[in-house]
Amino acid sequence: MTYVDATHAAARKTGQIKLHGPSAFAGMRKAGELTARCLDELVPLVRPGVPTSEIDDFVRDFAIAHNAIPATLMYRGYRHSTCTSINHVVCHGIPGDRPLKEGDIINVDVTLIVDGWYGDSSRMYAAGAISRRAERLIDVTYEAMMRGIATVKPGATTGDIGHAIQSFVEPQQMSVVRDFCGHGLGRLFHDEPNIIHVGKPGDGVVLRPGMIFTIEPMINLGKPHVKILSDGWTAVTRDRSLSAQFEHSVGVTENGVEIFTLSPGKLDKPPYAAA
Numbered sequence: 001m002t003y004v005d006a007t008h009a010a011a012r013k014t015g016q017i018k019l020h021g022p023s024a025f026a027g028m029r030k031a032g033e034l035t036a037r038c039l040d041e042l043v044p045l046v047r048p049g050v051p052t053s054e055i056d057d058f059v060r061d062f063a064i065a066h067n068a069i070p071a072t073l074m075y076r077g078y079r080h081s082t083c084t085s086i087n088h089v090v091c092h093g094i095p096g097d098r099p100l101k102e103g104d105i106i107n108v109d110v111t112l113i114v115d116g117w118y119g120d121s122s123r124m125y126a127a128g129a130i131s132r133r134a135e136r137l138i139d140v141t142y143e144a145m146m147r148g149i150a151t152v153k154p155g156a157t158t159g160d161i162g163h164a165i166q167s168f169v170e171p172q173q174m175s176v177v178r179d180f181c182g183h184g185l186g187r188l189f190h191d192e193p194n195i196i197h198v199g200k201p202g203d204g205v206v207l208r209p210g211m212i213f214t215i216e217p218m219i220n221l222g223k224p225h226v227k228i229l230s231d232g233w234t235a236v237t238r239d240r241s242l243s244a245q246f247e248h249s250v251g252v253t254e255n256g257v258e259i260f261t262l263s264p265g266k267l268d269k270p271p272y273a274a275a
Helices: 022-041 052-065 132-150 158-172
Strands: 003-005 017-019 083-086 089-091 105-114 117-126 182-184 191-195 212-215 218-220 226-228 235-237 243-245 248-252 257-259
Touching (some): 022 105, 022 117, 022 212, 022 257, 052 083, 089 105, 105 243, 117 243, 132 158, 132 218, 132 257, 158 191
Parallel strands (some): 003 017
Antiparallel strands (some): 083 105, 105 117, 218 243, 226 235, 248 257
């Protein structure tokens, strides 16, 4: 894997890792903040009786009102502004008419394009009162993401990130999904490198200042295996166990890491008091 100054790189995925400068970090802060604010404002909407299509409508309207573009809208033929993954859906759940039920947990994944920069983040939400095991799954998933982020600094590796997540999750009798990973980000939705959420210390790509990527572990209460439904998008746990995910967009700084998608309202994980 080679590195390239992002200002001289082609505006496409080339197999090289782009190293971004201060102007890119400023663009990512703006895109990340708007994405996080959108997720904040979803808090009162995610409740029993609300169909996921209404969540999707909100995200689309929020983006338009703030001169942003939902990155998933018509991405590879996908016709929605967000992904809404309920209970045993691991990721890429398609919004629809199904109303949320009391006790559901749902991941809402939002990516907004602001001035050409992609802010990508997802959070878990609880529809009403949820089970203790669902609460624990959400807590472990959030902590796993933050432990992965805490390892990010120049000279660390992508294997360090995966190890921090895996070594925390598996002793909780939960599993880390292998089929999906984090990814490079910036002026492209998906770029190099892939961020695998399992690994060994020192393995993988060496982190350098200017790298921008997502960390987005998907954690299952049961086994890690998933399958894709006939719609070609929705990934579910094979054993029908609950799944959860959190995601942040981050950048490697000279001294550590910057998180671009922190909640302005400090609503980073449930239970959420208010938006």
